[in-house]
């Protein structure tokens with residue numbers, strides 16, 4: 783199980799990104815909220831590029847935005863591993879666009895969304911991002927019925943090549959719920975970024 787750390791909840795993005803880069807996290811999880819797809823807005827694209835341009839850790843980018851194409855073009859000099867979008871009217875086109883640019887692509891499934899909604903994209907994606915909180919802000923509680931959804935996804939996963947990632951409300955307690963759930967990537971924000979020693983906290987999650 784790999785760990786991606788989100789800096790969304792931090793009140794000093796620069797310092798937080800530096801600490802994630804110095805930690806043993808596998809990825810930086812880049813949460814971008816546009817104030818349209820979700821109510822909150824947390825970035826200006828030029829600032830985001832400046833913040834991330836020297837990142838040694840690969841970027842696991844999560845776009846909570848209504849118009850991903852407008853943003854993706856700015857990522858060309860960054861250390862991008864994958865770009866995940868939410869389900870939009872033109873998801874297929876955007877996923878293909880991400881792939882054409884040479885990045886891995888992913889789609890996110892909100893707590894109130896069923897896997898059937900995105901079934902047409904499952905053979906296209908590299909990552910299925912299962913949201914265990916409502917997208918838009920960090921520090922929320924893990925939604926328990928996500929566990930049932932993970933079981934459903936696991937029952938079909940073998941037919942595809944995507945990895946599963948879980949995002950939201952992960953801490954030393956909720957991580958236990960994921961034991962034996964076959965999750966490839968765990969995203970954690972506030973639990974790690976509110977801690978003094980990122981590595982110690984990351985290791986607690988990796989221990990399950």
Ligand code: DX5
Nearest residue numbers: 917918919920921951971972
């Ligand atoms: C929610 C974001 C998550 C979140 C994770 O909109 O996509 O990545 O920030 O943060 P915590 O771990 O604090 O829920």
Ligand code: ZN
Nearest residue numbers: 788813844949
């Ligand atoms: Zn996220």
